[in-house]
Amino acid sequence: MAAMNPQTELRVRTLSIHVVTWNVASAAPPPDLSDLLQLNNLNLNLDVYVIGLQEMNCGIMSLLSDTAFEDPWSSFFMDVLSPLSFVKAQTSVARGSLELLPALCRSEVSSVRMQGLLLLIFAKYQHLPFIQILSTKSTPTGLFGYWGNKGGVNIFLKFYGYYVSIINCHLPPHMANNDQRLEHFDRILEMQNFEAQDIPNILDHDLVLWFGDMNFRIEDFGLHFVRESIKNQCYSDLWEKDQLSIAKRHDPLLREFQEGPLLFPPTYKFDKNSNNYDTSEKKRKPAWTDRILWRLKRQPQATIHTPTLSAPHFTLFLRSYVSHMLYSISDHKPVTSTFDLELKPLVSAPLITLLPESLCTEESDLLISYSLTADFLSSPWDWIGLYKVGLRHINDYVSYVWVRDNQVSFSDGLNQVYIDISDIPETEDQFLLFYYSNNLHSVVGISKPFKIQPRSFLAEGPLDEAQPQI
Structure with missing residues (x-):
């Protein structure tokens, strides 16, 4: 009998990842986020939450308070998720340096914040021995690259031996700034290098999750046509004029990033505390500004209905891509994606x-x-x-x-x-x-x-x- 290949003995694992992006417009957390976190969905057995917020309150007093204490959003998510066995995956300052660093400089690398941008990762505790946070980065692109009101924050980690990068971004607003948005997208990507980890380029990572308030707009069509199309749930014409969709058709690198179908209404801009699109004097045209993209290494051509492969035993399936109209604290609606990640662990036993x-x-x-x-x-x-x-x-x-x-x-x-x-x-x-x-x-x-x-x-x-x- 032929000897069994050791690789065939490794069991394929399926891990469910829930990704959240939300421009919260400086608002405090609402009382209930069960729908956003899919807490009442009995068909889901989630393993990891990836949560990216934009436009958190970044006034000077708020930033000082959040530095000394847990910010209200992080604290809220911990309160909700900890009873369900989720823990922030994080790292520590070395013991020998504790006396050298003031308390305010000690870092939590399960989360990274740059002014109004916040990125959090929660995992069920049994996964923590297989999650190693390798690095975090903040890339400001506002005010000639020096101000963090726009830009991206990144967490780079090893997940069961695979390299994964997670980016939460906030790109420039307004219809006319599409070229600037694409330029900032490229700049954030170029800044994600990790020479010390022997992984020099983010494009060498097995998985990149990229999401946030990307601020891409719908071109050409007037306000009345866009609103009527939304009212009648006729989105196909709007997809053709979505700036991100257009850019993906022409840019070879962007084309490698995949996205689920936009089967939900545009998520911007709403009157706060309502589901009505902008009724102010500006009457901004609705747009799908809030997006979740992903890229897998060495992926073949695939449709949204088929699995996409980055390596022989690293497969990603999109289960859902939806907005959540229930929440009205912001002029944006939150967007979530749920993925099934199938992999053969490269690390199968804890150290x-x-x-x-x-x-x-x-x-x-x-x-x-x-x-x-x-x-x-x-x-x-x-x-x-x-x-x-x-x-x-x-x-x-x-x-x-x-x-x-x-x-x-x-x-x-x-x-x-x-x-x-x-x-x-x-x-x-x-x-x-x-x-x-x-x-x-x-x-x-x-x-x-x-x-x-x-x-x-x-x-x-x-x-x-x-x-x-x-």
């Missing part, structure tokens, strides 16, 4: 395996056993955090331990450390352990949920002053 079955308590300490792969390079600043299930982000640890400082034994690849649990009251809550790698700036191991057996806890004791910060 660290935490063993909850080996947990035992002794006085005020919890003994943790863990193993690591042969190619994992540990650091003196690696740490293990103890979390309650439902954490909002990685700063929400209830206790932690520096693995080198508190190591008690190791043999045959099995390591053991104690973690202080004296501050934890008796509870029936479930807990998780995260192993954070300082070298990789990411979570590389997560335990299964477990309970700490009720016991008599000691009085509270002080925490180590050098706490891990994100």
Whole structure:
């Protein structure tokens, strides 16, 4: 019998990704975003949320407040998604530099903000060991390239071993500025280089998700014709005059970016707190300004109804591309896409395996056993955090331990450390352990949920002053 090819033993995984783009026009979050996040769709089992906002409140007082504290939108999304096991995928400042950096300079790389632009990534916690944030970039294009009211923000990551870039952008407005929009599109693309990661060009990445308020307009047709076409849901004539669609027909690079069919009404410009298109004196012509595009490496020619391939085992299917008329806090309607990403993981096992079955308590300490792969390079600043299930982000640890400082034994690849649990009251809550790698700036191991057996806890004791910060 012929030997089995090791590649055939890898199982294909299907992961669902929900992408949101919304120009929120400086508004605060509405009370309910269930429709936007598809929380009531029982047919969806989402793994990742990618959320891009434009025109967040970027007044000086708001920016200072959001630097010191979580901005209202990020906080809102964390409150909604954390009970569903979603965590912001993020990185940390190295332990040795904590004393050198003020608190306001510590970065969260699961999110990146440039004035009014915000980009967030949430993933179910079991995926975190396979998500490595490699870099973030902000590319301002406003005021001759120095002002961040327009431009793009990017998160570049490894996802189960594949390179993925995610870009949220806000391009120049107005009908006459189409050439400028295309120029800014090219400029943002040119600035996404990552020499330090040995991936010199964004076009070498396996997947690029590009979305935002692109501000492309509908040419030629007058206001009355456009509004009547929308009223009668006759969009085909409008598609022919959509500036982005026209540019994609002529620009070889843009042509490589795909988009779902525009089967929803133009998403701009509405009177706030209504579903009526602009009734002001300007009476701006409706347009599909808010778009979600994607590009897969080495993709063949394909239609929207067929899968598109970037590599032998990396396949993307578009499940939905819709607007959400329910929300009226802005003059834009939000747009979402849901994708199924089918892949054979290039990384199929975590670098660290935490063993909850080996947990035992002794006085005020919890003994943790863990193993690591042969190619994992540990650091003196690696740490293990103890979390309650439902954490909002990685700063929400209830206790932690520096693995080198508190190591008690190791043999045959099995390591053991104690973690202080004296501050934890008796509870029936479930807990998780995260192993954070300082070298990789990411979570590389997560335990299964477990309970700490009720016991008599000691009085509270002080925490180590050098706490891990994100």
